[in-house]
Amino acid sequence: MRRSIVVAAVLVTIALLFIGGPSLLFSPSTADIAPEEDDASDPEIVTPDGSESGFWPYLNAREAHEKRSPLNVVVRGDTETIVQQLKDHGDEDWEETDHDHFDAAELVDSVANGSHEDNETVGGDLASENGDSEQLISPTEVPWSKADGATRLAYFDPGTGDDAYWTTETLQLEDGEYYGYRYHIRMYEGPNQDDQWVVMQTHSEHFDWFTLRHRVDGVEKAQYRLEKDLMSIPAVDEREDVARINLGNSGPSDADGWATKVNLMSATVLLTVGLATRRDGLLEPAKSKLDAQLTETDRTRIEAATDRIEAGHLVLLGTIITIILGVRVMGVALDRHVGFLSVHMIAALLYPFIALGVPISTYLIARGLTSRLDAAVAASGSLAVAIWLDYGFVNLNSLPIDVVLQRILVVIALGLIAGGAAKRATRTSPVNDMLLAGVAMWVLVLVGTLFGYL
Known part of the structure; x- marks a missing residue:
C-alpha cells in the first residue's frame, strides 16, 4: 500500500508538470470558464x-x-x-x-x-x-x-x-x-x-x-x-x-x-x-546549461536511471504514440476518402482504440516490466508525449481548463494501470489496488467526459 501511494504521488507530479503546467502556461483561454x-x-x-x-x-x-x-x-x-x-x-x-x-x-x-x-x-x-x-x-x-x-x-x-x-x-x-x-x-x-x-x-x-x-x-x-x-x-x-x-x-x-x-x-x-490582437512573440528556448551544472553525483544518478530502461519501456512509448496519432490520422483519412462511412461510423470505429486499446496495450506491455514505478512513469510519460504530439498535429494553441483537467486524470489513470500490471505488483495476485484504481479512474473519466460531467 505504501508503495502504491508513492507511485500515485509521482504520477500526480508528472501529470501536473507535463500536462497541467505547460497547458496553463501556453493556453490563455484556460481562465475563461464562468461567462x-x-x-x-x-x-x-x-x-x-x-x-x-x-x-x-x-x-x-x-x-x-x-x-x-x-x-x-x-x-x-x-x-x-x-x-x-x-x-x-x-x-x-x-x-x-x-x-x-x-x-x-x-x-x-x-x-x-x-x-x-x-x-x-x-x-x-x-x-x-x-x-x-x-x-x-x-x-x-x-x-x-x-x-x-x-x-x-x-x-x-x-x-x-x-x-x-x-x-x-x-x-x-x-x-x-x-x-x-x-x-x-x-x-x-x-x-x-x-x-x-x-x-x-x-x-x-x-x-x-x-x-x-x-x-x-x-x-x-x-x-x-x-x-x-x-x-x-x-x-x-x-x-x-x-x-x-x-x-x-x-x-x-x-x-x-x-x-x-x-x-x-x-x-x-x-x-x-x-480582428483580435495578434500575439506574435513565440517563446524561444534558451540554450540549456544543464550539462555544465551537473555534479558527479547527478551524473551517477542519471546513469543509474538510464540503466533501468528496459526494451518494454520503449515498446510502451511507441505503442501509445502510435495509437493516439494513428486514430487522428485514420479519422482524417477515412472522412476524406471513404464516402460510405458517416462521421458517426468513423467515430464508432476508431474511438475503441482510445478507450480500450490504450489501457489494454499498456497493461499487456507493462506485465513484462519489473518495477512498478518505472512502468507507471513510462506509461504516463508516453501518454503525455502522445497528447502533445496530437496537439501539434491539429495546430492547437489554447485549451479550456476542463480539457486540461481531463488530460491530467487520464495520464494518472494510465500510469496506475501500468504500475499495477508490473511484475512486482503482481507477485501475489494479478489484481491489486493500484490496477483497480487505475481502471476505475480511466473508466470514470472517459464516461464522465462523454456525458458532459468533465
Missing part, C-alpha cells in the same frame, strides 16, 4: 451604422444573455450578396462533401437510430452540430463549405418598436478536416430587410478524440484568416475602406472586442470583420 451575464432586461445592443435594428454581440446555446461566443463579423448586405462576392473571386471549383455530426453522450444509440451531433467548446461552452455539408464557395484564401449545424442563438432588436427576440443561424460555413482542424463560421441575417446587414461568428476548432467533441481553440486566427479573404476582393481599398471599431465583446476565448470595418464599394456592401 459574465448581462441584465436580461437591458442587454447591450450593437446597431450597425445607418440601420434601426441591432444585435447583442454574443451567441448562446440557450436563451440567456451569457457572454460566451463573441460575434466578430458584421456585413452590410444580404447573405446571398456576401456569399456571391466571395464566390466570384474564388479560384477553385465547387465540390460537394457529406458530413454527419453526433453527440458523444449518445454515440451507441446513434448507431442504431442515425442521429448525429457534434459538440463545441468556447471557454467551457458546449455546443452541438448536426447535418450535411456541401462545398459552397471557394474564395481566394479559404475553400469554404456550407454546413448545416447546431442551433446557436443570436439576440436581435428590430428597432421598430417590436420586441427583441432570439433567432437561429441563417447559414454556416466551414473549412478544414472534421477529425482534424477546421475553421467555422455562423451567419445571421438581420431582422429588417431594409437595414441589410448580416452578423457572423468565426472561430477555429479541432476534434478531441478523448471527449468526442469539437473544441474551439479561439477566434483570433479564424478572424484574421477571414479578414484576409475578404480583403482580397478587388473592390476593397485598404487605405480608404478599412477602419477599426470596438464591439465591446472582449473576454471569451482570445477575443479582445476589436473589429475591422471593410467597405466593399463595388457591391455596396459594408463588411465588419473581428
Whole structure:
C-alpha cells in the first residue's frame, strides 16, 4: 500500500508538470470558464451604422444573455450578396462533401437510430452540430463549405418598436478536416430587410478524440484568416475602406472586442470583420546549461536511471504514440476518402482504440516490466508525449481548463494501470489496488467526459 501511494504521488507530479503546467502556461483561454451575464432586461445592443435594428454581440446555446461566443463579423448586405462576392473571386471549383455530426453522450444509440451531433467548446461552452455539408464557395484564401449545424442563438432588436427576440443561424460555413482542424463560421441575417446587414461568428476548432467533441481553440486566427479573404476582393481599398471599431465583446476565448470595418464599394456592401490582437512573440528556448551544472553525483544518478530502461519501456512509448496519432490520422483519412462511412461510423470505429486499446496495450506491455514505478512513469510519460504530439498535429494553441483537467486524470489513470500490471505488483495476485484504481479512474473519466460531467 505504501508503495502504491508513492507511485500515485509521482504520477500526480508528472501529470501536473507535463500536462497541467505547460497547458496553463501556453493556453490563455484556460481562465475563461464562468461567462459574465448581462441584465436580461437591458442587454447591450450593437446597431450597425445607418440601420434601426441591432444585435447583442454574443451567441448562446440557450436563451440567456451569457457572454460566451463573441460575434466578430458584421456585413452590410444580404447573405446571398456576401456569399456571391466571395464566390466570384474564388479560384477553385465547387465540390460537394457529406458530413454527419453526433453527440458523444449518445454515440451507441446513434448507431442504431442515425442521429448525429457534434459538440463545441468556447471557454467551457458546449455546443452541438448536426447535418450535411456541401462545398459552397471557394474564395481566394479559404475553400469554404456550407454546413448545416447546431442551433446557436443570436439576440436581435428590430428597432421598430417590436420586441427583441432570439433567432437561429441563417447559414454556416466551414473549412478544414472534421477529425482534424477546421475553421467555422455562423451567419445571421438581420431582422429588417431594409437595414441589410448580416452578423457572423468565426472561430477555429479541432476534434478531441478523448471527449468526442469539437473544441474551439479561439477566434483570433479564424478572424484574421477571414479578414484576409475578404480583403482580397478587388473592390476593397485598404487605405480608404478599412477602419477599426470596438464591439465591446472582449473576454471569451482570445477575443479582445476589436473589429475591422471593410467597405466593399463595388457591391455596396459594408463588411465588419473581428480582428483580435495578434500575439506574435513565440517563446524561444534558451540554450540549456544543464550539462555544465551537473555534479558527479547527478551524473551517477542519471546513469543509474538510464540503466533501468528496459526494451518494454520503449515498446510502451511507441505503442501509445502510435495509437493516439494513428486514430487522428485514420479519422482524417477515412472522412476524406471513404464516402460510405458517416462521421458517426468513423467515430464508432476508431474511438475503441482510445478507450480500450490504450489501457489494454499498456497493461499487456507493462506485465513484462519489473518495477512498478518505472512502468507507471513510462506509461504516463508516453501518454503525455502522445497528447502533445496530437496537439501539434491539429495546430492547437489554447485549451479550456476542463480539457486540461481531463488530460491530467487520464495520464494518472494510465500510469496506475501500468504500475499495477508490473511484475512486482503482481507477485501475489494479478489484481491489486493500484490496477483497480487505475481502471476505475480511466473508466470514470472517459464516461464522465462523454456525458458532459468533465
